[in-house]
Structure formats: C-alpha cells, structure tokens
Amino acid sequence: DAGVTQSPTHLIKTRGQQVTLRCSPKSGHDTVSWYQQALGQGPQFIFQYYEEEERQRGNFPDRFSGHQFPNYSSELNVNALLLGDSALYLCASSLFRRDRKNEKLFFGSGTQLSVL
Amino acid sequence: KQEVTQIPAALSVPEGENLVLNCSFTDSAIYNLQWFRQDPGKGLTSLLLIQSSQREQTSGRLNASLDKSSGRSTLYIAASQPGDSATYLCAVRPIAGGTSYGKLTFGQGTILTVHP
Numbered sequence: 001d002a003g004v005t006q007s008p009t010h011l012i013k014t015r016g017q018q019v020t021l022r023c024s025p026k027s028g029h030d031t032v033s034w035y036q037q038a039l040g041q042g043p044q045f046i047f048q049y050y051e052e053e054e055r056q057r058g059n060f061p062d063r064f065s066g067h068q069f070p071n072y073s074s075e076l077n078v079n080a081l082l083l084g085d086s087a088l089y090l091c092a093s094s095l096f097r098r099d100r101k102n103e104k105l106f107f108g109s110g111t112q113l114s115v116l
Numbered sequence: 117k118q119e120v121t122q123i124p125a126a127l128s129v130p131e132g133e134n135l136v137l138n139c140s141f142t143d144s145a146i147y148n149l150q151w152f153r154q155d156p157g158k159g160l161t162s163l164l165l166i167q168s169s170q171r172e173q174t175s176g177r178l179n180a181s182l183d184k185s186s187g188r189s190t191l192y193i194a195a196s197q198p199g200d201s202a203t204y205l206c207a208v209r210p211i212a213g214g215t216s217y218g219k220l221t222f223g224q225g226t227i228l229t230v231h232p
Contacts, residue, residue, distance in 0.1 A: 004159070033219075042120070042205055042222030043160070056219060090159055105220065107152075107159040 002027060004093050004108035012114045013081050021076040021111045025093030032074040033105065034066060035090040043090055049074050050096060078113075086115045118143045118210050122223035129196055129230055137191040137226045139206035144184050147209040151180050151191050154203045154225070163204075164191070196230045203227050 005024045013019050025032055031050045035043035045058035049068035063079045072093075078085055089112075092105040119142045129135050139149070148167045152160040164173045164180040166189070172181040179192040189206055207220040 040224070042207070042224045043220075045219045045221070048219070058219065088157070092160075104162065104165065107161070109159040110157075112157065 006108040023074045023091030029093035031094045033092045037088040120223035126227040139189040145211040152205045
C-alpha cells in the first residue's frame with residue numbers, strides 16, 4: 001500500500017520563476033494538506049483541499065495556489081519565487097471524517113525547493 | 117493566536133538514558149496534540165496522538181502526557197537508542213469553529229542525538 005508520494009524530491013529555481021509541486025495521497029485518502037518547513041523550523045500550514053476545493057488557508061500570499069484533481073492528487077503552485085520560499089514542502093493526506101478532529105494525517109517525504 | 121514552543125531546542129544524551137522533551141502551547145482550546153518524528157530531509161512520522169480529554173498515551177518506549185489546562189505536554193523516551201536520533205515535533209489541532217480541522221500548529225522541534 002503506497003503512502004503519500006511527492007515529486008520531485010529536489011528542485012532548484014531562480015527568483016521570479018514559477019514552480020509546481022505534486023502530491024499523490026495515500027490510497028483511500030481524499031483530503032490533501034500542504035505545509036512549508038523552513039530550515040530549523042516547524043512546518044507551517046499553507047492550505048487544504050477536499051472535493052477539489054480549497055477548504056482552509058494559512059497565512060500565505062496569493063502567490064501560493066493549489067489544485068486537487070478528481071483522483072485526489074494535488075498540486076502546489078508558487079509564482080514569482082522569492083529567496084524566502086526556499087524550504088521543504090510537505091504534503092499530508094487524510095480521509096475525511098465528519099468528526100474531523102480525529103482525522104489523522106500521513107505525511108510524504110517532501111520536496112526540497114531551493115531558490116537562487 | 118496559537119503558539120507552540122518546544123524545549124530544549126537540542127539534546128544530546130548517551131545511549132540507555134531516559135529523557136523528556138517538553139512542549140507548551142498558548143491556547144488550551146485544542147482537539148488533540150500529536151508528537152511526530154522527522155529524520156533529516158524527510159517527512160513526518162506520527163508517534164503518538166493524545167485527545168484533549170486524555171492525559172497520556174503510550175507506545176513501546178514512548179509515553180506522552182497532556183495537561184491541557186496548563187498548556188503543556190511531555191514526551192518521555194525510555195532507554196534511548198542511537199536509532200532514536202531525529203527531530204521531534206509536537207503539533208496541536210486548534211478548535212476554531214468548523215474550519216480549523218485541517219490545520220496543525222507545530223512547534224519548532226527538538227533535535228535529539230543519542231550517542232553510543
């Protein structure tokens with residue numbers, strides 16, 4: 001049973017460019033969340049997708065956008081890259097529960113983005 | 117605004133020692149608290165999840181406690197091993213109407229090194 005898979009594992013971009021990161025959720029999961037983890041920091045919540053819609057968003061600018069496909073996979077897009085966007089980007093999947101407080105997240109290994 | 121703090125930032129111990137990692141949070145309105153492990157450049161692995169109504173959870177050599185009223189949690193690791201070396205993160209799931217279910221708020225982590 002495949003877990004959460006992310007691609008690519010590493011990426012190098014220059015300032016001003018655009019990047020797309022991809023995530024395939026764990027089999028049977030329907031919800032995807034994205035987190036940004038700067039070096040030496042804990043992950044910061046970017047947004048969550050369920051039923052192909054953004055359901056919740058953290059304190060990130062509109063340069064960060066996403067999409068969820070009918071097969072539940074997801075993309076994270078970042079436009080006009082800044083040096084400060086260099087980080088590990090983590091995808092987490094879960095199965096929707098009406099009682100979402102007990103929802104358990106499973107994390108992928110992340111995409112390491114370096115902006116030069 | 118919920119803030120999560122972990123102390124110490126780094127810890128180095130000899131193999132076999134018992135140790136305690138600390139986590140504090142500023143807002144007691146949480147559904148649950150989780151402890152994660154993260155190996156260098158990797159994603160997060162969930163270790164223990166404590167519901168807000170619970171006081172502790174145990175898994176093998178790990179024991180996590182929660183004192184929601186004081187905003188504190190501890191992770192106790194018994195008989196530490198070199199394989200326990202990793203970054204340990206705590207995260208809370210805040211209560212904020214019906215829209216915060218997808219969001220975890222993380223601490224910055226404790227880097228643990230267990231030397232032979």
